[in-house]
Amino acid sequence: MLTLQFMAYSEIEHLNSDDRIKRILEVVKENKIVLLEGRLSREEEANLIQATMQQISNKFKGIELGVFENEKGDDVFINKLKKNFVKMLLGNRNGMTIIGPASIVKEIKKNPNKIELLTKESNKKRARKR
Amino acid sequence: MISFLKQFVNKILKNLFKNKKHIKLGLYGAPNSGKTTLANKICQDWLGEDMGSVSNVAHETREIQIKEQINIKHKGRELSFNLVDTPGIATRIDYEDFIKAGLKQSEAKKRAKEATKGVIDSIKWLDDMDTVIIVIDGTKDPYSQVNITIVGNLQARNIPVLIVANKIDLKKASIKKIEAAFPQYDVIGISAKYGKNVDKFYEALFVITS
Structure with a gap:
């Protein structure tokens, strides 16, 4: 059975970067797929990869990560400035981040308009059908 | 706030040493995108020797490799740099994948352990780079989060980036x-x-480093 756990940004907003990453990895290591409202900072994304690598073991094979953000490129300067100010104060709540255990999520495919989450189970089924 | 201050100090320090003779040129990307193949091509062209070994099995480069003082000449201009070849950045490493690729279990486990350390080191070294070449396998999906995270982190650090779409000799490749x-x-x-x-x-390379 596939478990998706929604994590509101407010759940991690009061935590420091290390604790945010710790919290996310705790849930992922319970074999759940985290649907995080918004996104981590770029530095936090890199730190999440580093923290994942530190915890790789025979049981925990890593994560699959996908960040989806609806950034409109036609924003005027003043709107961009406003958005960046809000991001700085409240964190980035735009879009969504999917973080799943590599033992369950084989691949997160995306293009600007579509998200596909391929699980190991769906691949096995496909192979069986063949 | 602390990371903002860190970036600000880094930027000032970087500008102070902007005119230093040798820049640090990093090769970054996902495993098997062809970073070491490109490093070898550069080293063969200008030093007459290889930089590292290449393999079809992922994570062949598991330690940071540096070639110092590479001087390239192009259309009357000269450029000197230290070339840094980094291990491929990945979000998952499974020793069983190496077994499927033909390695013995003990070798596979050792390779997986070294590969995880390699990824950590690659990310740590991002701060030390003056210019970065991101090598992307032209036959693969470019929207992979690893590529996006690397680009985002370089952008946040104001490090100049050149993207190389590698393997264009293959039919599936799409620049x-x-x-x-x-x-x-x-x-x-x-x-x-x-x-x-x-x-x-x-x-x-001349354009991006000038």
Whole structure:
């Protein structure tokens, strides 16, 4: 059975970067797929990869990560400035981040308009059908 | 706030040493994108020797490798740099994948352990780079989060980036897809293995480092 756990940004907003990453990895290591409202900072994304690598073991094979953000490129300067100010104060709540255990999520495919989450189970089924 | 201050101090320090003779040029990307193949091509062209070994099994480069004082000459201009070849950045490493690729269990486990350390080191070294070449396998999906995270982190650190779409000798390769994924950057399509378009790559290197 596939478990998706929604994590509101407010759940991690009061935590420091290390604790945010710790919290996310705790849930992922319970074999759940985290649907995080918004996104981590770029530095936090890199730190999440580093923290994942530190915890790789025979049981925990890593994560699959996908960040989806609806950034409109036609924003005027003043709107961009406003958005960046809000991001700085409240964190980035735009879009969504999917973080799943590599033992369950084989691949997160995306293009600007579509998200596909391929699980190991769906691949096995496909192979069986063949 | 602390990370903002750190970036600010880094920027000032970087500007202070802007005119130093040797820049640190990093090769970054996902495993098996062809970073070491490109490093070998550069080293063969200008030093007459290889930089590291290449393999079809992922994570062949598991330690940071540096070649110092590479001097390239192109159309009357000269550029000196230290080339840093980094282990491929991945979000998952499974020793069983190495077994499937033909390695013995003990070798596979050792390779997986070294590969995880390699990924950590690659990310740590991001702060030390003056310019970065991101090598993307032109036959693969460019929207992979690893590529996006690397680009985002370099952007946040104000480090100049050149994107190389590698393996264009293969039919499946698409430079257009990579250009569409990273419209704010120059993308040079090359085949590091066969030396295709490498002249254009050197030209772009002069532009990005000037």
